[in-house]
Amino acid sequence: MDGWPTGEGADHDLRPPLSPRAPMSHKRFLVELNPEERTYLKQLVAAGSPKTLPRRRAQIWLLCDQGPEGPVWTDERTAEAVAVAVMTVYRARQALVLEGMEAALQRKPRPPRPSKLDGVAQPELVRVACSTPPPGRARWTLKLLAAELVALEVVDSIAPETVRRTLKKTP
Template sequence: MKKYIVTLTADERQALLDLISAGKASALKLAHARILLKADAAEGGPAWPDDRIAEAVEVSVATIERVRQRFVEQGLEAALVRKTQARPSRQRALDGRAEAKLIALACSEPPDGRKAWTMRLLADKLVELEIVPSISDETVRRSLKKAN
């Protein structure tokens, strides 16, 4: 038993048909439009089962379930487009100022008893100088490689 039933109005159905016939949208948007048209349980709609839609549109059943749910809960436009991320994937460890300080530190004289700076020494020094709260030596290496 399906939890989210798609019932399109005549205007929504026509908008989806126009979108598909134009073919000027992203592949994801067109696939979601096809899913909604095939899942339409309104009067005159095909109301295909999810496994048949998955085979026809070449997506997973889970994708169809998510599109159905988004259509019922948030509407047509939300079902057609990709969800926006709530937050950025990751925060940068070193911004421009911190990178400049790292480069200046790497170009300076190494600590007493050392011939050269190591990545670990640079990372520890950045934390000691309170430039960053914590940082890995791999991040230091990547930043220096990018700057070089």
């Protein structure tokens, strides 16, 4: 209960009248753009940036803008207009407020992942690929090579694409 008498037992609703911007005020991460930021984002959207993330976030921020020139759209309406999920709109607003515009327009670098085929497993793959194929087969397929590496307990699991990429890089 928010302390305002409503419903049964209340003669009338004593809550103050809501302004047009009031329904949005409960949001945790409010987007309030100044005129320079709006101009920058409009140019970014109009230029048709080759990167999807900055253009999409710029569209979201322009529609969610609570500043004096902003349209103040709801997350649901913005998500529908930009063709994204409501959670994407929320995360875009959150990124702008917590990280700032320039940082939020860039993707975070992903940490490097070690290859499944290390210095021991890679020569084993080449050895298996150069050996005679299984009975009933004319040649090794990527799936067969991946299955053979798992059967030989060289790796726990491996995708055929990893096998292909490794063989392509091997002289």
